[in-house]
Amino acid sequence: MSQCPNCGAALEPNQLRCNKCGSPVQVVAPAPNAGPVQGAPVDLVHPTNPPKSATTALILSCLISGVGQIYLGQTIKGIVILIGSLVLWGTIVGGPVIWIVAMVDAHAIGNKLASGKSVGQWEFF
Ligand SMILES: [Zn+2]
Secondary structure (H helix, E strand, O other): OEEOOOOEEEEEOOOOOOOOOOOEEOOOOOOOOOOOOOOOOOOOOOOOOOOOOOOHHHHHHHOOHHHHHHOOOHHHHHHHHHHHHHHHHHOOOOOHHHHHHHHHHHHHHHHHHHHOOOEEEEOOO
């Protein structure tokens, strides 16, 4: 609740003039899109209805690393994991590591989305 700067009378939210003393009042209307949209927008993946299955994401990631993430909506991250896994399989040791990490990650991100949370495009686990 705002007050008249001249006489201190209580003001209605959209009042232009004070009812008591008649002095003009600066209207402090809230911005239409006031909220956490300020600053750089974070690219989020929002939960879908019906939610995507964490198990499906896990199975897809088991078949091809990164596809589970693409299925969940983390498209760029999934493509990077897919390409990264192709490179890392060439190192023998890296292949299984990224394969398992990508599976666990797809399942965890799937669970977050299924529980109604939004996740960042690059969020892991
Ligand atoms: Zn007043």
